[in-house]
Amino acid sequence: MQSGTERTESGGLASFACMLADLARPMALEHFRQNIAVEQKADLSPVTYADRAIEAAMRALIEKTYPDHGILGEEHGTSNIDSARVWVLDPIDGTKSFVTGMPTFGTLIALLEDGRPTLGVISIPPTGELWIGRDGEATLFDSVACHTSTCTKLADALVYTTSPDNFDVAGLKAFDRVSSQAAMRRYGGDCYSYGLLASGHIDAVIEMNLQPYDFMALVPVTEGAGGVITDWQGGRLHLGSDGHVVAAATPELHAEILEALYA
Amino acid sequence: MQSGTERTESGGLASFACMLADLARPMALEHFRQNIAVEQKADLSPVTYADRAIEAAMRALIEKTYPDHGILGEEHGTSNIDSARVWVLDPIDGTKSFVTGMPTFGTLIALLEDGRPTLGVISIPPTGELWIGRDGEATLFDSVACHTSTCTKLADALVYTTSPDNFDVAGLKAFDRVSSQAAMRRYGGDCYSYGLLASGHIDAVIEMNLQPYDFMALVPVTEGAGGVITDWQGGRLHLGSDGHVVAAATPELHAEILEALYA
Numbered sequence: 001m002q003s004g005t006e007r008t009e010s011g012g013l014a015s016f017a018c019m020l021a022d023l024a025r026p027m028a029l030e031h032f033r034q035n036i037a038v039e040q041k042a043d044l045s046p047v048t049y050a051d052r053a054i055e056a057a058m059r060a061l062i063e064k065t066y067p068d069h070g071i072l073g074e075e076h077g078t079s080n081i082d083s084a085r086v087w088v089l090d091p092i093d094g095t096k097s098f099v100t101g102m103p104t105f106g107t108l109i110a111l112l113e114d115g116r117p118t119l120g121v122i123s124i125p126p127t128g129e130l131w132i133g134r135d136g137e138a139t140l141f142d143s144v145a146c147h148t149s150t151c152t153k154l155a156d157a158l159v160y161t162t163s164p165d166n167f168d169v170a171g172l173k174a175f176d177r178v179s180s181q182a183a184m185r186r187y188g189g190d191c192y193s194y195g196l197l198a199s200g201h202i203d204a205v206i207e208m209n210l211q212p213y214d215f216m217a218l219v220p221v222t223e224g225a226g227g228v229i230t231d232w233q234g235g236r237l238h239l240g241s242d243g244h245v246v247a248a249a250t251p252e253l254h255a256e257i258l259e260a261l262y263a
Numbered sequence: 264m265q266s267g268t269e270r271t272e273s274g275g276l277a278s279f280a281c282m283l284a285d286l287a288r289p290m291a292l293e294h295f296r297q298n299i300a301v302e303q304k305a306d307l308s309p310v311t312y313a314d315r316a317i318e319a320a321m322r323a324l325i326e327k328t329y330p331d332h333g334i335l336g337e338e339h340g341t342s343n344i345d346s347a348r349v350w351v352l353d354p355i356d357g358t359k360s361f362v363t364g365m366p367t368f369g370t371l372i373a374l375l376e377d378g379r380p381t382l383g384v385i386s387i388p389p390t391g392e393l394w395i396g397r398d399g400e401a402t403l404f405d406s407v408a409c410h411t412s413t414c415t416k417l418a419d420a421l422v423y424t425t426s427p428d429n430f431d432v433a434g435l436k437a438f439d440r441v442s443s444q445a446a447m448r449r450y451g452g453d454c455y456s457y458g459l460l461a462s463g464h465i466d467a468v469i470e471m472n473l474q475p476y477d478f479m480a481l482v483p484v485t486e487g488a489g490g491v492i493t494d495w496q497g498g499r500l501h502l503g504s505d506g507h508v509v510a511a512a513t514p515e516l517h518a519e520i521l522e523a524l525y526a
Contacts (some may be wrong), residue, residue, distance in 0.1 A: 033464060096449045100421050101464030103390065104367065127366065127390075158363050163450050164427055186359045187426050188451020201296060201364030 006024060013119055020058050021045045021123035021130060024091055024107040024117070024236045027054045028125040033101045045123050051075050054091035062087050072239075074213045086112040090213040094162075094190030103127060106191040110216035115238060120217035122195050131195045133220030139198050148227040148249035149200040154256045157182045157203035157249075160193040167178055171244070178206060179258045194218045194247060196226035203249045204257055210243040222247050228254040232261055272381055278371050278399055279328060282358070283321050284386035284393060287354055290317045291388040296364045312348075314338050325350050328413035335502075337476045344469035349375040353476040357453030359426075366390060369454040373479035376445040378501060385458050394458045394481030402461050411490040412463040412514035417519045420445045420466035423456040434471045434507070441469060441523045456512060457481045461476035464511045467520055475505040485510050491517040493522055499515045 053223045062071055063079075070083035074090050087109065091097050094105035096127035100123055103126030116171035118135040131141050138145040152159050159182040161167075179185040182204070191194070191214070192204045198221050213228075215237055222229040229247040231237060237245065246261070247256035268463070294313035315368040318336045325334055326342075334348035337353050350372065350508040355361050357368035368388030374382035381398040392406050399406040414420050422445040424430075430438055454461070454477070456468045463485050478492075478500055485492040494500060500508065509524070511517035 033462075096447060099447070100423070100449060101459045101462065102449075102452070102455070103365070160363070163508070165448070184359060184362070185428070186363060186365075186451065188449065189365070192365070196364045199296075199364065 001054075013111055014132060017111065017119055017121045018130070018132065020061060020087075020089075020109050020129075021107055021121050023057055023061060024054045025125040027057060028092060028098075028105075032103075032105075032126065037102060047092055047098045048075070050098070051091045051095075055089055056127050058087075058091065058109075059088055060176070072212065074211070084114055086115075088112060088117075088186060088213050088216040089218070090191075090211075093214060094192070096163075097188075097190060099248055102188075104188075104190065104192040106195075108191055108213065108217040109257060111128075112216065112221070112239075117216045117237070118217040120220035122191050122217060124192060124195070129195065131221045133197050133198070133217075133224035134223075135220060139221050139224035139225060141195070142201050146199045148222075148225045149203050149204040151249045153253035154178070154181050154204075155183060156254065157184075157253060159185045159203075159204045159206060160189045160196070160202050161185070161187060161206050162190050162193070163187055164171060167208045174261045175206055175208075175263065178257055181260060191218065193223060195220060197227060197247055197249065198222060198251070200225075204253060205244045205245070205247045206257065208243070210245055212241070212243075214240050215241070215243065215245050218245070220246065226250075230254070230258075232258065234258050268351040270522045271364075276374055277296050277395060280374065280382055281370050281393070281395065283324060283350075283352075284370055286320055286324060288386060288388040288391075290320060291355060291361075291368075293446075294388065294396070294458070295361060295366075299444070307436060308357055310361045311338070313361070313430060314354045314358075318352055321350075321352055321354065321372075327494040335476065341348065347377055349378075351375060351380075351476050351479040353454075353474075353480070353499055354476060357425075357455070364432035365451075365454075366451065367451075367455040369458075371454055371476065373476075373483070375479065375502075380479045380500070383483035385454050385480060385484055387455060387458070392458065394461050394484045396461070396480075396485070398483060400487060402484050402487035403430045404458070404462050409462045409488055411460060411485075411488045412466050414466040414512045415515035417444050417447060417467075417516065417523060419439070420447075421464075421517060422448045422469060423446070423452045423459070423465050423496065424450060424466045424469050425453050425456070426450055430471045437524045438471075440526065441520055444523060454481065454514050457485060457492075460510055460512065461485060461492060463488075467516060468510045469524075470508045471506070473500050473508055475504070475506075476505065478504070481508070489513075493517070495521065497521050 070086035333349035
């Protein structure tokens with residue numbers, strides 16, 4: 001695990017985003033795999049508690065460092081949301097992973113500039129892995145530039161989604177139609193899937209009903225690695241998006257998936 | 264990561280099983296997350312290659328150390344299978360995880376004595392985690408005794424399965440009926456799920472169509488942690504089992520799941 005300033009030389013906001021990830025990591029691990037009574041696990045209260053504590057700490061650091069920036073967080077809502085620069089925070093993405101001891105949950109940090117995500121961080125506290133994507137620069141995985149795969153055909157693609165339970169009926173039918181044409185599909189992943197995509201290990205992720213704090217950080221990470229990420233209609237992701245997301249390694253694969261979703 | 268002899272004081276066969284895991288780990292990591300062409304990833308050839316190389320190395324060590332023992336492996340079949348002691352090996356359990364860079368695949372090692380699994384190891388090469396279960400002794404997770412949760416009710420249970428794609432139509436319907444009564448269900452996990460069960464982080468795993476090299480090591484790990492693991496009829500798992508597996512934290516939860524599977 002490297003510190004924020006070691007991970008990027010661009011300094012400024014990118015370094016600050018890594019500082020936020022560094023702040024979140026020990027707090028997340030402090031609450032991870034604790035022995036918690038069944039009734040508490042089942043209602044997700046431990047993850048809610050950790051979520052809230054981490055988000056509060058990140059918000060405090062943002063407010064101290066950049067008092068004019070806005071914040072949109074999963075747990076504590078919005079503040080100063082009309083600012084030109086808005087931080088979008090998901091302290092613990094992958095709540096089911098977190099609460100069941102699976103070490104693949106993440107912390108997501110995005111910076112919107114005039115509504116557009118220009119900086120994104122996927123940090124995986126249990127493994128210490130970190131992807132950072134910045135507008136116009138190569139996405140870094142643990143400080144080294146990473147790239148999506150060269151896969152251009154659905155028939156060759158390794159496709160991830162987090163859970164069939166996250167789709168509505170029509171969406172699951174569409175996902176099933178697309179992913180059954182792929183070389184492989186695998187379930188479970190949350191934000192980790194998009195890191196694997198940025199590093200070229202998988203070729204596409206198809207999901208439904210994500211929230212802005214789930215998907216905003218994924219945009220710079222995916223695009224900076226050479227991939228394409230949009231909604232299911234091919235539109236750019238923004239705060240008002242419906243949260244249906246297709247991310248793919250190449251424009252060709254992305255286009256084939258979009259077409260197959262509505263075939 | 265501790266060496267095999269540090270992990271257990273019972274020495275002998277348990278230490279030897281950990282030595283096998285230690286042998287497998289660097290070999291698995293050597294092939295993990297390598298840049299491999301799409302067409303090779305899609306047909307699983309990299310995982311097959313790693314599987315074969317690791318199993319061959321483990322078999323050679325067994326044959327050298329215990330020439331009278333039998334071996335059943337995923338890739339190289341059986342040898343001396345009528346021996347009183349038979350090692351059952353799955354060099355890489357979770358091939359989809361392995362081939363997509365997900366750090367939750369495992370190496371499974373079991374020892375059968377007169378057909379009964381008396382020793383089981385779940386080793387997770389990317390994280391260095393290791394669970395070892397031995398007949399009549401507490402299951403150890405990274406050298407410390409671990410225990411399943413106290414969950415006795417399906418309504419409170421956190422339930423895992425690897426993928427809906429691993430069930431047949433009737434099985435998926437049964438799994439859906441059971442898991443929709445649970446507090447939570449999550450997909451993706453392979454052998455890692457049974458480690459999480461043994462450590463009390465989840466409460467049940469329900470799967471279909473596992474092979475003996477997939478499930479034999481899970482039996483001593485689950486039972487030594489206080490859990491119950493059987494086929495879907497409640498029968499003990501053996502080499503001729505159909506591979507439909509229910510593992511649960513407590514006898515009460517196990518009984519409720521079995522009943523609900525056939526409701």
